Amino acid sequence: MPNPQPKSSRQSKNMLSDDLFDVVVIGAGVVGCAVARRFVLEGAKVAIVEKASDILDGASKANSAILHTGFDAPQGSLELECIRQGFREYEDIRSELGLVQQKSGAFVVAWTPEQMDALAGIEAQAHENGIVDAHFVDAKSLKAAEPNLSANAMGAVNVPQESIIDPWSAPYVYLHQALENGAEVFLSCHITGGDFDGHVWDLWSGNGTLRSRAVINCAGLYGDILDRDVLGQAQFQIIPRKGQFVVFDKAACGLVSSVILPVPTEKTKGVVLFGTVFGNLVVGPTAEDQQSRTDATTDEVSLNALIAEGVDKLPALAQMPVTAVYAGLRPATERKEYRIEAAQDKNWITVGGIRSTGLSAALGIARHVFGLYEKFGAEHQPIAKPVTPQANVLAQTGARDWQRGGHGEIVCHCELVTRREIEAALVGPLAARSLGGLKRQTRAMMGRCQGFYCAAQVAELTDGKFAQAMSERFAHD
Amino acid sequence: MIDNGIPIDVAVIGAGPSGLAAAIALKQAGVGRVAVLEREPQAGGIPRHCNHPPYGLREFGRILKGPEYAARLVASARNAGVEIHVSITVTSIHGDGLLRLSTPEGVFEITPRRVIYATGVRETPRSARLISGARVQGVVNTGALQSMIYLKHRRPFRRPVIIGTELVAFSALMTCQSAGVRPIAMIEADAIATARWPSAIYPRMRGVELLTNTRLVEIEGDTVVQAVTVANTDGQTRRIECDGVILTGSFTPEVALARCGHLDVDPATGGPVVDQWGRCSDPAYFATGNVLRPVETAGRSWAEGRQTGAWVAQDLAGKLPSHDAKPLRILLGDARIKYAMPQVIYPSKGAGGMSEIQMRVRERVSGTLIARMQGRPVWQRRLNTRPERRIAVPIGEIISQAAADCVEFTIE
Known part of the structure; x- marks a missing residue:
């Protein structure tokens, strides 16, 4: 350790950046990316830090990829407000940022008489929440709309605006827009402590110190730890909730055209059948409370139970091969609602407990958080004409790179990922530094063969790029 | 160029042993334009990255390593007048033989008179096996391992375990040893190895433990494999430290085009539904080789391709029984x-x-x-x-x- 220096002596410190930021956003999940974007657009000088090598590496790496309307959110809740706002803003910015939105609609399906009884309440709540086009459909109409559903479906509430989106391209372009309009990003940067002198935060990481007037904690699964270690107190405790999913072959995608939701229970929205914009059909998630913030393992018993539930509701799934399985961790807390709180005297806002609607609400949360931040007394001039980068088009309905000449070659045959796409994902401020990051940016190796055909080529193309290499070269005789 | 204005009589999807053999047979039967479409940069199929014998006894009367065999197949096809187009992906198939294609130059369509579907098989990946545990790097199929080691001179691990004892598992073992990778154990759920003797004694000869009546129950690791847990039929578990898992066998036809297209797929074989000429539910399409069912040797696939090529030539001449009749x-x-x-x-x-x-x-x-x-x-x-x-x-x-x-x- 060097000799202790007076705090004001900035030159003596190991600084990540010499700049004094208006805001440092900690955590580059979907919420952090949306928050960073909002603050930049409002004219703030922003840095975003992420302890993983790639963004979206925590809760945001695995979700249901649904843009919810908020039809079932608790009435009068902040969650509802943020989902509604988030949905509206997504629709507003979608074309300028090249984002995909498939308005597949959803059916909340009743499979038992008790669930049938609950549908009227679901419809009424949807109307109260402002989703006025939600409406009850009987078994016959449901059958007409979703002919492959099991005959046990008794009726449903249809929510026509529920949509499916690309859960990774969206936050990537939120952050790209923040970066192209002046934000800075620090990856592999773990904030372990800090100090607030009444005006400015010193945030300490293994790589150096960042200085900022305000801090937004978007640390997701680690939100409580960050509050405790840096702010000095945590208002909540994260109780990670694991959700496992089964992804079926693209041939299954046509079996349903809408999102098939169950009647929710107190604890969870339940197991959903949903198509993805990539053209797969997914069944999940489970809801398993656990202590570990990293254990996203899958287990055969749960996966088989998900498949059985899927087949029960959609019998034709029995003939469909499984393409992939995954598990995600939701940053639940001991309470159901969002835990977004401002520590006014510390210029610190904690965005916690964004449990299962983060993707839908992120843009709305970002606006809400900016509103809280304004109360700190900050004033900025919004950017008059922000740069609008374009999202990667990975949705199968979009104009994919393989459809344009000059892509080099198709590397991943199952997902039709080109060499040009992979090379593009390996450069720039958000360059993939892990296989997971590359998959989220390009979908390489995410298809039915899971790398049987392309892993060697991907290993070669990513040589020297990943913190954990896919392979090592050896001398060949 | 594939799009040279001359109509294509038969397009073959896949330049592995069966596809190339079918194309050769078509040319030998006097069919005009025969184009093999291969999505990889090199033709030859799976044998390209099986750098060990025995290949070629049936076809060339001598024992070859996979890449030499693949090169000979490709040369034979070219000599027979077959067009081979590489780095060309069939992105979807449609009625009456319409194929949509993607190449590095862009996308286009062709409508040959007949299509032979010869896309082969692949092994079942970890996901579809529903194997419990952490989803970490270092879990690969034999196909990926062989491409890495033989085509790219890269190894993904040093001390893996091998799951399965089909013939391909022994190929995986040989592949490992060529690259200084030393498998710790081969794991088989059945009481005996699946492949014929003397395969069963080969692992022990090579210092690799063969664990029968044992199944893989969990993969552990943070970002890469650190250990696996296996269980025997008595329910006893054992933790094996390793840095990789090779999932061998459990082959499944690579049938994405048919499944996402209009051809009937048989859930039992995993391949297209065919009649005794390999004719699919759309009679403009025929299938041959391992896409028909898992799994046969390259030599058998080659022989099937030869036959299918001859039958397609017969069909073009109007000599196959009508597809409209009622089959058994x-x-x-x-x-x-x-x-x-x-x-x-x-x-x-x-x-x-x-x-x-x-x-x-x-x-x-x-x-x-x-x-x-x-x-x-x-x-x-x-x-x-x-x-x-x-x-x-x-x-x-x-x-x-x-x-x-x-x-x-x-x-x-």
Whole structure:
């Protein structure tokens, strides 16, 4: 350790950046990316830090990829407000940022008489929440709309605006827009402590110190730890909730055209059948409370139970091969609602407990958080004409790179990922530094063969790029 | 250029042994323009990255390593006048032979008179096996391992375990040893190795423990594999430290185009539904080689391709029985029968076609294989077999009895 220096002596410190930021956003999940974007657009000088090598590496790496309307959110809740706002803003910015939105609609399906009884309440709540086009459909109409559903479906509430989106391209372009309009990003940067002198935060990481007037904690699964270690107190405790999913072959995608939701229970929205914009059909998630913030393992018993539930509701799934399985961790807390709180005297806002609607609400949360931040007394001039980068088009309905000449070659045959796409994902401020990051940016190796055909080529193309290499070269005789 | 203004008579999807053999047979039968479409940058298929013998005895009368064999197949095809187009991906298939293609230059369409679907097989990945545990780097199929080691001179790990004992598992073992990778154990759920003796003693000769009656129950690790847990049939578990897992075998036809397109797919084989000429549910499409069913050797696939090429030439000349007639459907009345291929038979004599129904079982079986039509036994044979062993039922003997629209096989 060097000799202790007076705090004001900035030159003596190991600084990540010499700049004094208006805001440092900690955590580059979907919420952090949306928050960073909002603050930049409002004219703030922003840095975003992420302890993983790639963004979206925590809760945001695995979700249901649904843009919810908020039809079932608790009435009068902040969650509802943020989902509604988030949905509206997504629709507003979608074309300028090249984002995909498939308005597949959803059916909340009743499979038992008790669930049938609950549908009227679901419809009424949807109307109260402002989703006025939600409406009850009987078994016959449901059958007409979703002919492959099991005959046990008794009726449903249809929510026509529920949509499916690309859960990774969206936050990537939120952050790209923040970066192209002046934000800075620090990856592999773990904030372990800090100090607030009444005006400015010193945030300490293994790589150096960042200085900022305000801090937004978007640390997701680690939100409580960050509050405790840096702010000095945590208002909540994260109780990670694991959700496992089964992804079926693209041939299954046509079996349903809408999102098939169950009647929710107190604890969870339940197991959903949903198509993805990539053209797969997914069944999940489970809801398993656990202590570990990293254990996203899958287990055969749960996966088989998900498949059985899927087949029960959609019998034709029995003939469909499984393409992939995954598990995600939701940053639940001991309470159901969002835990977004401002520590006014510390210029610190904690965005916690964004449990299962983060993707839908992120843009709305970002606006809400900016509103809280304004109360700190900050004033900025919004950017008059922000740069609008374009999202990667990975949705199968979009104009994919393989459809344009000059892509080099198709590397991943199952997902039709080109060499040009992979090379593009390996450069720039958000360059993939892990296989997971590359998959989220390009979908390489995410298809039915899971790398049987392309892993060697991907290993070669990513040589020297990943913190954990896919392979090592050896001398060949 | 594939798009040179001259109509294509037959397009073959896949430049592996069966596709190239079919293309050669078509040229030898006098068919005009025959184009093989290969999505990889090199033709030759799986043998390209199996850098060990034995290949080629049936085709070239000598024992070759995979890449030499692949190169010979490609040369034979070129000499026969076959066009081979690489780095060209068929992105979707449509009625009457319409194929949508993507190349580095852009996308376009072709509509050959016939299409031969020869996309082969791949191994079942970790996901579809539902293996429990952490989803970490270092879990690969043999195919990926061989591409890495033989084509790219890269190794993904040093001390893996090998799951499975089909023939390909021994190929995985040889591949490892060529790259200084030292597998710790081979793990087989059955009581004995699946591949024939002397395969079963090979691992021990190479210092690799063979654990039978054992299955993989969990993979551990943070970002890469750190250990696996295996369990034997008594429920005893054992943790094995390792840095990789090779998932071998459990082959499945690479049938994405058919499944996402308009062709009927048989859940039992995982391949397209075909008749005894390999003709699919859309008669503009034929299938050959390992896409028909898992899994045969390169030599057998090559032989199948030769035959299919000849049948497609016959079809172009109007010499195959009509696809509109009512075929005999083959039904599996016993869950122990894994599949039967072809799935339908036209009871016509003298038009050639496959001479046998190929079958396999899921587990070790001892009994009598019986074919019934309308409940009446029409054919039977003693059966004493194991998974991944060939079972052949003579089609001629079934056809000669045909008096119904289906024939059902059971084991008693």
